[in-house]
Amino acid sequence: MGHTCGVSSGKLVGRVQVTMDLGLSQIRPSVFQNGWMKLGSESEKTTAKLHLTVKTEPDPRFVFQFGGEPECSPVVFQIQGNIRQPVFSCKFSADRSRSRSLPQDFSNKNRGWMRTFSGEKERQGRERKGWMIMIHDLSGSPVAAASMITPFVPSPGSDRVSRSNPGAWLILRPNGFSIRSWKPWGRLEAWRERGPIDGLGYKFELVTENSSNNGIPIAEATMSVKKGGQFCIDKRVSSNSFAMSFRSPVKGFVVGATVEGEGKISKSVVQVGMQHVTCMADAALFISLSALIDLSMDACQLFSSKLRKELCHDYDNDSFFLNPI
Template identity: 55%
Template sequence: MGKKTKKAAQFHLDVRAEPDPRFVFQFDGSPECSPQVFQIRGNTRQPVFTCKFSLRAADRNQRSRSVPLEASCSGARGWLSSFGSERERPGKERKGWSITVHDLSGSPVAVASMVTPFVASPGSDRVSRSNPGCWLILRPGDGTLKPWGRLEAWRERGSADGLGYRFELIPDSASSGIVLAESNLSCSKGGKFVIDLNGNGNGSNASTPKSTATSPGCSPRSSGDFGYGLWPYCMYRGFVMLATVEGEGGSGKKAGAPPLVEVGVQQVSCTEDAAAFVALSAALDLSRDACRLFSQKLRKELCPPPPQDMLF
């Protein structure tokens, strides 16, 4: 009789990588239409923010004026002029856009303001990388609105014809910003703006899987519950945020759904944290319109009223 062979014991291990927990927010319309913003939890949609888009009217001499902010946040006006360019620029330009994010009590919790106009480069119909438009993202701090981040955007040349962008944080104690994302996405098809510090490529949207995340069973609370001042001393880690940007439609219209924003739970300790990322997403979505070729028309919500004579 032959000897029986013993089979070696085998251990089977199935490892599944769960995505980082994320807060998920969705606009219920385009940012220029002053929409509500909902937090998504599975099949539940809960309103958490309201947005107010404003467009600074051009005067007879095309001079720039301060972006209107609530009286309680008037101290932010100095920041807007120091970070932006207020000089007059002849030719084709888009300027004076801003969007304010309010909590449900009506208090402003974040602002995205266009501080450098989006101007067509000489002899062309597009905003160039050498002269990008710029947004300043502000959030409450020390009784006023203070700079939190800066977003630059332009229209890439060549067959790609993409929306180029660069986002950097503005720490209080630093003389220069910290770049967290620099990449581009398709103007016609849209794409995803990603900040992921896991080493997967900051700002890269090529390898980012389609989101299936939902918010955890809690919501960001007011900074009064935690105390402001944790940022920027606690550095961002891991997954930070993802925002969808829809492609261009015909006749100045947008194609597809309004922006969806995902923010890593570990990055949010209060309502103002989440609102800053929502304002950044709105600025990115509006940058796609600001970088539209100047030979194309914009939606009426983005077009300034006719210049009016100055009143004395």
């Protein structure tokens, strides 16, 4: 019908058919077609031809699933066929005390990333702040963390978080073996989009040692608030800067996570490209990023809506970094 490759109208010239055996692509790269092909059947009197290359290559992935919604501090399972094995646990906190939202070591050394959060006077009125999530491995060691560094607040005269004043999260990874020493890995901004489709807008960027206060843009998109959607980073179609962080020269799928719409129970399925995981701590960073996309759906709810109790309670964070569960 011509509705492909950005073409909205046109005349159908012809069709080609290529037979593929996808089983081979799980083992090694395969080329199924490389050359000219006649458009249409042999009986048709046409001279139109198409030069077509069709190839596949292995793209192995780890598959994880949250055992519940991130704010309920769920277990995260690794899925291998019919086997579900617990590999991580999440600890969610809704402590509204800013001084305890991030580890002291990080707060003292990374003032630049905290400028919009700690450098302002206490906001008056409504705001959602202090949310944090910690990812632990099976031994109880923290392997990733994420904290809300800019509160989610409604724009003046509105009931929604606007694009001009988004809320923001910072994802942290351990810096060495101390549970009190962390370094930034990624920054996620989220807001509520206006328009014909009510959407969750988000922007994710990597934080590198050389990026100062400016990160490396990786992904920016909008997801339906009502239906949810798929959060995805793919180096084949997005920034190659991701290779800079993971020391991987190969392109390919990086991460994808399902997100349910507003008000629906979400147990996200997360897929992570194996070539981007050198240890389980790498996978934990993607797990925390997926949790933040889900939590942003709640943080960007209209302020006339009531949040579930797990997102409103203030928890005691005194033992959050000292005695991870």
